[in-house]
Amino acid sequence: MLEGYPKQIALRDGTAVVVRPVEAKDEEVLLAFYRALPEEDRLFLRDDVTSQAWADRFIGSIDYETVIPLLAEAGGEVVANGTLYRTLHGWTTHVAEIRLAVARSFQRRGLGTAMLRELVGVAISAGVEKMIANVVDNQVGAIRAFEKRGFRREAVLKGHVKDIHGLKRDLVIMSNDVSHIWDAMAAMVADYSPTLGG
């Protein structure tokens, strides 16, 4: 599912960015990327992504089956990291969660949308039927980027997160159901005659 990487993409302003899977050797550059994110951007992330312990855990968890991370590089630095999380057991094997962080200097330049396009492509290629993402209600740019890639607001958890000022904010759960793609494939392999039965 990761064929075709590394891949060079051009942002709206013509800046060239290389997108590729994260590898073990990227631990330091990834940590530098997260440490450079403003605190208000990091606050909504699930883990303390500035700690060495997190970096060790994250790199150790990459198996390209349940944890499939991509990064974007520009000028020798990591400028975005997006990861697909899946489970291979239980009742949500058809679902993947997307987590995405973009460097402040690359926000509002189309990189988030481009990374989402890549992540959605990888997810579909892995047979995923539904993708979800958690976004805080005031992350307008992120919500717009997800909507551009086919995500819709599925649920809102009221006052679920606190921002840097201690203000409670709503957490928006966005989802993109791509099962219709696989329904189309299922119809194609149904092997029934349009003039018989069916």
Add this chain to the structure above:
Amino acid sequence: MPKTEIRVGGLGGQGVILCGHIIGKAASIYDNKHATLIQSFGPEARGSACSAQVTFDEEPIGYPYVKRPDVLIVMSPDAYFQFAPSLKPGGVLLYESDLVTLDERLPEGVTAYGIPATRLAEELGRRLVLNIVMVGFFVGVTGLVSPEAAERAVVHSVPKGTEQLNQRAFRKGYEFGLQLVGRGNGGARHDA
């Protein structure tokens, strides 16, 4: 290359017709040969027997029905029972090795190659693409259509959004077939 006759057999829902369609499309549209496709279905959409007959040739084809195929692709035991005896002596059988068990009905001189296509498709993420694994396996073992033509036919025949997974399925089957033919292991081979 002389006229080549292929039969694909299996159950409704396994993508038998699409498998035949893609092989014919690869040979005709992308390898510039003449090709025909005949399809037959059971009355139900799923679970009933169905088959596709594909013929391709450098010359125009006057008779599209396949009576004694050069290559038989079977994805179910019923298809094997029904069609194996009709294989041309010296022909090639490609079969789903987790579902089909070979027996004495295989004509003499037939070479059989097995692939666990359903399992490989599931490992890729979707059982639905088992027929595309079979297309790749057919190309890898027989070389009767070019891999480039077949891969293009796959990409241009499947629903938008599923191209990448189908491409991976094709390559999985293709490489499995190449390995089986080239090194004589990695799957089940049987000479009748």
